[in-house]
Amino acid sequence: MHRTATPGAHPSAGAALALTTAGVVAQAHARSQSFGLQPHEQADLHLLDRQTLAWTVARNEALCAHARPVMETLAQQLRGTQSMVMLTDAQGVILHAEGDDAFLDRAGRVALQPGAGWSERSKGTNAIGTALALGDAVQINGRQHYLEANQFLTCSCAPILDPQGQILGALDVSGDRRGHSAHTLALVRMSAAMVENHLFGKVYEDAVRLRFHARAEFLGTLMEGLAAFTPQGRFLAANRSAQFQLGLSGPALAAHTFTSLFGLSMGALLEHARRSVPTLLALQLPAGVSVHAQVEFAPRGGVTLPVCPDGPAAAPPPRARPAATPGLSSLRYLDTGDAQLAQVIERVTRLLGRGVPTMILGETGTGKELLARAIHNDGPRARGPFVAVNCASIPESLIEAELFGYEEGAFTGARRKGSVGKIVQAHGGTLFLDEIGDMPLAMQARLLRVLQERSVAPLGSTRQIEVDVNVVCATHRNLRAMMADGQFRDDLYYRLNGLVVRLPALRERTDLAVIVQRLLRAQHDSPAADSPIPVAPEVMALFAAHAWPGNLRQLSNVLRTAALLAEGADAITCAHLPEDFLEECEALAQQGRVVAQAFSQPAVPPADGARAAVPAPAPAPAPASVRPLGDVAAHALQQALDAHAGNVSAAARALGVSRNTVYRYLRAQSCRS
Numbered sequence: 213m214h215r216t217a218t219p220g221a222h223p224s225a226g227a228a229l230a231l232t233t234a235g236v237v238a239q240a241h242a243r244s245q246s247f248g249l250q251p252h253e254q255a256d257l258h259l260l261d262r263q264t265l266a267w268t269v270a271r272n273e274a275l276c277a278h279a280r281p282v283m284e285t286l287a288q289q290l291r292g293t294q295s296m297v298m299l300t301d302a303q304g305v306i307l308h309a310e311g312d313d314a315f316l317d318r319a320g321r322v323a324l325q326p327g328a329g330w331s332e333r334s335k336g337t338n339a340i341g342t343a344l345a346l347g348d349a350v351q352i353n354g355r356q357h358y359l360e361a362n363q364f365l366t367c368s369c370a371p372i373l374d375p376q377g378q379i380l381g382a383l384d385v386s387g388d389r390r391g392h393s394a395h396t397l398a399l400v401r402m403s404a405a406m407v408e409n410h411l412f413g414k415v416y417e418d419a420v421r422l423r424f425h426a427r428a429e430f431l432g433t434l435m436e437g438l439a440a441f442t443p444q445g446r447f448l449a450a451n452r453s454a455q456f457q458l459g460l461s462g463p464a465l466a467a468h469t470f471t472s473l474f475g476l477s478m479g480a481l482l483e484h485a486r487r488s489v490p491t492l493l494a495l496q497l498p499a500g501v502s503v504h505a506q507v508e509f510a511p512r513g514g515v516t517l518p519v520c521p522d523g524p525a526a527a528p529p530p531r532a533r534p535a536a537t538p539g540l541s542s543l544r545y546l547d548t549g550d551a552q553l554a555q556v557i558e559r560v561t562r563l564l565g566r567g568v569p570t571m572i573l574g575e576t577g578t579g580k581e582l583l584a585r586a587i588h589n590d591g592p593r594a595r596g597p598f599v600a601v602n603c604a605s606i607p608e609s610l611i612e613a614e615l616f617g618y619e620e621g622a623f624t625g626a627r628r629k630g631s632v633g634k635i636v637q638a639h640g641g642t643l644f645l646d647e648i649g650d651m652p653l654a655m656q657a658r659l660l661r662v663l664q665e666r667s668v669a670p671l672g673s674t675r676q677i678e679v680d681v682n683v684v685c686a687t688h689r690n691l692r693a694m695m696a697d698g699q700f701r702d703d704l705y706y707r708l709n710g711l712v713v714r715l716p717a718l719r720e721r722t723d724l725a726v727i728v729q730r731l732l733r734a735q736h737d738s739p740a741a742d743s744p745i746p747v748a749p750e751v752m753a754l755f756a757a758h759a760w761p762g763n764l765r766q767l768s769n770v771l772r773t774a775a776l777l778a779e780g781a782d783a784i785t786c787a788h789l790p791e792d793f794l795e796e797c798e799a800l801a802q803q804g805r806v807v808a809q810a811f812s813q814p815a816v817p818p819a820d821g822a823r824a825a826v827p828a829p830a831p832a833p834a835p836a837s838v839r840p841l842g843d844v845a846a847h848a849l850q851q852a853l854d855a856h857a858g859n860v861s862a863a864a865r866a867l868g869v870s871r872n873t874v875y876r877y878l879r880a881q882s883c884r885s
Contacts, residue, residue, distance in 0.1 A: 236346065237337060237356045243345065244336035244358040246542070255361040256334045259327035260305065260595075267639055269308075271597070271632065272301050275372065275380050276308060278410040283310055286385070286403045290396075295387025296324065302379045303597060304331035304340050324386055329595045335359060339367030340384050347371055347379060349404070351397045354389040366392040370404035375412045375440070375449035377462040383407065405434045405452070412451050416440035417510075419448055420470070420481065424457070424505035428492060431506060443509070445470040445478035459499055473498060474505075485509040543586045546579070548730065549723040552716040556583070559713055565592040569708050571648075572686040574715030577763030580686035581646060583715065588642040593682055596641025601634050604647035611655055616662070618671035635668050635679055643681040648708070649689030649700060660704045683708065718760040718767060725752065727764070731771050745775060746783045754786065754797055761796075849874055 260268065269276060279299045287297045287310040296311020306326050332341035336358025343350045349370035357363045369384040383404045385396050413421070419440040423431055430436055437454030441447055447468050455461060458473060470478050474495040484493060485507045493505040543557050560570060560583070570587060572580045581600060588598045606614050617633025635643060645651070651659070662668045663683065667676040685708050694700035721727070732744035747755075751774075760766055770793050777788040786794070852863035853874075860874050 233351075233356075236342065236350055237352070240332060240337035240342045240345070240352075241358055243332050246544070247333045247336070249336045249358060251336075251358055251360050253359065255323065255359050256329075257323045258329075259323060259325070260329075261327075264640055265327045268301060268305055271637055271639075272307055272381060274411065274414070275299070275301070275407075278414065279372070279381075279383065279407045280308060282403050282406050282410075283308065283383070286383075286399060287311065289399065290385060290387075293387055293391050295385055295391065295396075298324065298340075298384045298386065300330065300340055300344075300382045300384065301597075302344065302381055303329065303595060304334075304344055304382070305329050305595065307381070330384075331595070332358075333589070333594060335362065338362060338365075339369035339386070340382055343369040343371050343382055343384075344379060349397060349401050351394070353392050364389055366396075368397040368400045370397075370400045372404050372407050372411075373452070374408075375415050375451070380411075402434055408451060409434065409438060412438050412440070412449070416448060419509075420478075420485070421508045422470075422474075422481075422505055423508070424454070424495065424503045426457070426501060426503050428504040431492075431504060437503075439473075441470045441478070443478070443482065447473070457501070457503070458497055481507055482509065543590050546582065546586055548726040550716065550721045553721065553723070556713045556715065559711065560587055561590070563711055564590055567682065568710035569683045569685070571709045571712045572684065572715060573712065574686070574688060575717050575763055576688050577765035578715040578717060579764050580715060581644065583713075584642070584644045584646075584684045584686065587684055588644075588682075591642075591682070593641050597638055598642050598644065599634050599638035600644040600646060602646045604650035611652065612658065613671055615655065616658065616668050616670055631670075632677075633668065633670060635662060635681065636677055638681045639679045641681065643683050645683065645685040647687055647689075648685040649687040649691055649694060653699070653701065656701045656704045660701065660707060663707055718763040719758070724756060727767065728752070728755065728771065731764075731768050732775060745778055745781070748783045748785045751784055751786055751789065754789075758797060 259265075276299065283297045283299060290297065291312065294312050296309055298306050299308045300306050306324070306328050309325055329335070330338055330340040332338070332345055335341055337352060338357055338359075339350055339352040342352060349368070351366070351368045353366045355363050357365060357367075365386050366389040367384060367386040369382050371382045372380045374380045383400055385400050387396075420443055422437075422439045422441070424437045424439070425431055425435060435453055437457045438451040439447070439454045439458075440449050447465050447470070450458065450462065450465055455465065458465065460468075465473070470476070470481060474497070476493075476495060481493075493507065495503050495505050497503060543561055547554055547557050563570070564587065570584075572583055574580055584600070585598060588594060601615065603611065613631065613633070615634050617631050617636055645659075662679070665676075666680065667678045669676050691700050691705055695702050695705055718724070718727075728747055729744060732747075755767075762769075770790060771784075773790045774784045774788040778784045781788070849863065853860070855863070863874055
């Protein structure tokens with residue numbers, strides 16, 4: 213789809229470019245329709261109860277504290293315009309609102325008040341829900357709203373990002389559509405940027421902070437770049453303007469140091485910061501652009517981190533996934549025609565909202581978190597938070613504090629105000645425990661107690677906090693084998709395995725062509741009606757025969773690279789595929805040669821005698837011309853299967869390969885026929 217640059221926007225969380233208004237609205241309407249909403253239906257006026265709203269506000273304490281002063285200023289600027297200013301969390305629930313008394317009555321009729329949810333799933337196309345779905349600022353005016361009940365409104369909304377680029381919430385201005393003004397969106401953008409910069413300064417108040425811009429007069433304004441580093445020079449974070457000026461995204465910057473980005477040693481920078489009256493620094497960006505900079509470093513012996521703790525041992529917060537494709541995180545969207553996956557979806561759909569814990573098994577990269585998010589989004593807890601915890605990525609020394617939270621001073625290095633922990637953050641929603649098999653035994657006992665008593669005691673505290681969470685866990689490990697070895701608690705296993713489903717590996721699925729099209733559409737943010745760049749038949753044949761050890765994650769990365777390399781071409785061909793992927797394919801081809809050579813010897817009868825061995829027919833003499841490798845392998849496999857009366861395990865043993873190899877070549881042969 214055609215994109216246009218957004219003035220003043222900077223690349224972060226997909227916010228570098230904004231779709232045209234028509235494209236935004238068309239995609240948002242498609243999503244609204246996929247959620248089952250009808251334009252003429254009554255708007256959902258349901259509000260969170262007082263206690264749940266209080267919990268929600270408490271979970272977003274830092275966001276509220278830094279946003280409210282900005283909201284007050286913005287409300288004063290808009291006084292007399294019959295509009296109101298609202299702050300929401302990352303799920304679109306209104307946390308705080310200020311506005312004109314003359315507009316409050318009409319706003320109340322459509323639940324523009326604290327406790328109301330304005331996600332696209334509940335309200336259809338609207339500025340809050342659509343901005344959160346896109347990760348970018350948007351203005352929705354009048355009839356652009358999906359629900360007719362909301363079409364008297366004009367709304368401008370911008371998401372608020374934390375220093376790691378994750379969506380914390382959104383800032384919105386809504387009013388009567390007759391007072392529509394394009395300037396309102398610019399005000400909202402600036403206000404959101406102000407909140408982000410305030411948060412940045414607070415999170416990294418003890419870090420080495422750099423302010424920079426190519427023009428000295430822009431230092432101290434919303435246009436300045438902000439970057440934070442450890443005293444040793446390791447990169448910590450950068451705001452949108454810094455990422456834009458550096459020409460690198462947050463993840464790309466994570467591999468850098470201060471010296472690699474600005475060409476000055478960290479020692480020289482700290483020496484400059486120690487001067488009583490430090491002057492402006494002249495630095496050079498990697499692209500050769502000269503910038504003016506100010507450095508700040510005044511550690512105060514502790515950091516209050518509302519988003520992500522500092523240090524190499526800290527776990528990253530759950531990453532928000534953009535919902536550019538209609539229904540991306542819904543069970544219906546995930547059903548792409550594979551019979552095994554359809555059975556999984558049918559089973560979890562039957563138990564939505566029944567309070568039954570779900571355990572998702574499958575290899576790494578098969579989409580376990582996607583399924584967990586779909587279960588959350590399609591269930592009655594969709595308005596609540598979805599909190600994902602990767603038990604394998606958190607060091608054992610930190611996992612207890614990360615999950616259960618801690619009080620102030622509970623341990624050395626603790627935040628000054630403590631932390632509520634992931635379990636409390638998930639109150640009212642879904643707690644997704646990924647790689648549960650990697651959780652230490654001591655933590656398994658604590659988790660079991662929390663699930664049984666539905667309450668949690670933070671480290672260093674004797675008080676119990678009641679929690680209401682739906683637990684979905686996932687693992688690629690064999691938990692039953694771990695139980696037998698004493699590495700996983702039996703009682704926790706039987707507490708978590710209310711419903712156990714297994715996601716098939718990509719090589720076992722029959723919907724590869726559909727998956728390829730879906731991934732290409734999602735990566736290019738094109739609506740369902742658009743056709744992404746086609747994939748050449750020889751590439752699809754290569755895909756069908758490949759083992760895909762990285763499953764969907766690997767396929768997604770291969771397609772992303774190939775699609776970029778194929779820009780301007782008629783189709784994705786083998787020439788556009790990444791070299792490492794082609795090397796994997798060559799290794800698979802070599803394995804196919806081994807299969808053919810193995811079959812040139814008499815087939816070995818089954819060792820278990822489960823089925824009577826049928827003498828293998830003598831291999832046909834090799835023709836003068838070289839036969840295609842796929843034909844040779846398929847012929848060898850078919851003869852082995854015939855020799856063992858269709859027993860795949862026996863045929864695999866006879867050929868000296870795994871059963872997956874047999875299945876893979878059978879599927880490839882089926883695709884050719």
